[in-house]
Amino acid sequence: MPENSIQLSDPKISGNEWKYVKECLDSNWVSSAGKYVDLFEEKIADYTGAKHAIACVNGTSALQVSLRLAGVKPGDEVIVPTLTFIAPVNAIRYNGAEPIFMDADNYYNLDIKKTILYIINETVLKDGYTYNKNSDKRISAIVPVHVWGNAVWLDKLVMLCDERNIAIVEDACESLGTFYNAGKYKGKHTGTIGKLGCLSFNGNKIITTGGGGMILTGDESLSEKAKYLTTQAKDDPIRYVHNEIGYNFRLTNIQAALGVAQLEQLPGILKRKKEIYDFYQSTIENIAGLSLSKVPDYAHNNHWLNLLQIDSKVYNEDREVLMKRLEENGIQTRPVWKLNHEQKPYKGCQYYKVEKAKKLVDNSLCLPSSSNLSNENLNKIVSVLNG
Ligand SMILES: *Cc1c(COP(=O)(O)O)cnc(C)c1O
Numbered sequence: 001m002p003e004n005s006i007q008l009s010d011p012k013i014s015g016n017e018w019k020y021v022k023e024c025l026d027s028n029w030v031s032s033a034g035k036y037v038d039l040f041e042e043k044i045a046d047y048t049g050a051k052h053a054i055a056c057v058n059g060t061s062a063l064q065v066s067l068r069l070a071g072v073k074p075g076d077e078v079i080v081p082t083l084t085f086i087a088p089v090n091a092i093r094y095n096g097a098e099p100i101f102m103d104a105d106n107y108y109n110l111d112i113k114k115t116i117l118y119i120i121n122e123t124v125l126k127d128g129y130t131y132n133k134n135s136d137k138r139i140s141a142i143v144p145v146h147v148w149g150n151a152v153w154l155d156k157l158v159m160l161c162d163e164r165n166i167a168i169v170e171d172a173c174e175s176l177g178t179f180y181n182a183g184k185y186k187g188k189h190t191g192t193i194g195k196l197g198c199l200s201f202n203g204n205k206i207i208t209t210g211g212g213g214m215i216l217t218g219d220e221s222l223s224e225k226a227k228y229l230t231t232q233a234k235d236d237p238i239r240y241v242h243n244e245i246g247y248n249f250r251l252t253n254i255q256a257a258l259g260v261a262q263l264e265q266l267p268g269i270l271k272r273k274k275e276i277y278d279f280y281q282s283t284i285e286n287i288a289g290l291s292l293s294k295v296p297d298y299a300h301n302n303h304w305l306n307l308l309q310i311d312s313k314v315y316n317e318d319r320e321v322l323m324k325r326l327e328e329n330g331i332q333t334r335p336v337w338k339l340n341h342e343q344k345p346y347k348g349c350q351y352y353k354v355e356k357a358k359k360l361v362d363n364s365l366c367l368p369s370s371s372n373l374s375n376e377n378l379n380k381i382v383s384v385l386n387g
Contacts, residue, residue: 059200289315
């Protein structure tokens with residue numbers, strides 16, 4: 001692909017990034033201590049409304065630690081959608097637990113109806129814990145993933161999981177900026193409803209620290225424990241006493257400095273993301289056989305990534321042919337993730353009535369959605385879609 005090609009999701013560095021990073025370098029505070037780590041945590045907590053935010057090296061490590069903090073033990077089982085980036089599934093395995101894969105809904109998210117049916121019909125509550133009737137294993141947690149920035153509808157799931165003592169760990173890695181505008185959680189940001197929630201600041205996400213993540217929680221003791229575990233579990237930092245096995249997962253000051261500057265840019269980024277969504281929406285609806293995937297009306301969406309749906313009988317090209325033609329025109333697009341229950345490490349794991357996810361994967365294509373995408377390039381993309 002040529003160098004001036006249109007990328008799927010580029011970072012936008014246009015604020016105080018240079019200034020704050022230079023400050024770290026000038027002051028010699030480059031590693032995991034320094035004012036920006038604390039400041040970034042405070043600012044993320046402020047923005048999302050989470051009581052506590054704990055910075056991590058990436059979103060995957062945030063998920064790994066959050067599942068451990070949620071009480072997931074080796075031999076447990078954890079419910080997760082099959083249609084998601086693989087990171088939350090791997091995080092379940094890092095904790096020695098096994099995934100149970102669920103289907104997707106119209107927004108590519110965890111199918112809540114089927115998940116509730118599964119919990120009601122396929123599990124039992126015994127001595128205060130939920131057990132899988134089929135495997136006899138304890139189901140200790142569930143990971144709703146807010147894919148592409150689409151909020152998962154959590155009202156009913158939270159109620160049932162409370163009754164069943166199943167901890168909710170939200171994967172909000174793609175949905176910073178998305179909040180509910182209806183229901184029980186109106187006004188609440190994704191990632192702040194479960195026992196714990198996780199964000200990612202990878203280069204392709206809505207804001208970036210190069211690599212980085214954040215654990216969100218409303219529980220002070222979990223927050224303290226998260227900080228303890230992510231900084232090598234030091235019980236006495238001077239005499240090197242460790243009473244647990246921790247991790248070296250703390251974000252560095254340089255990365256956090258980038259994060260603080262990026263967070264200042266977030267309102268502008270979100271505004272542009274909405275314009276891009278509106279543009280795609282209004283232009284693509286005029287192309288026979290193509291449509292832009294709908295986003296939930298119960299939430300204010302961050303529109304991190306836009307998805308094209310292709311009806312290949314009407315459009316005369318299938319997903320693969322269209323992807324290739326876009327690439328020849330210097331436009332990068334990507335299919336939706338291969339379903340996790342079909343991935344080599346997870347073949348043989350349990351899955352429940354997976355139907356819709358398969359259809360979504362076959363007919364969808366992620367469109368370039370960077371906030372620094374020019375109007376000229378947007379027009380170019382749509383003109384190639386027009387054939
Ligand atoms: C990016 C992403 C992650 C992992 O975040 P990293 O910071 O890349 O480790 C996890 N879940 C989802 C849904 C993601 O998109």
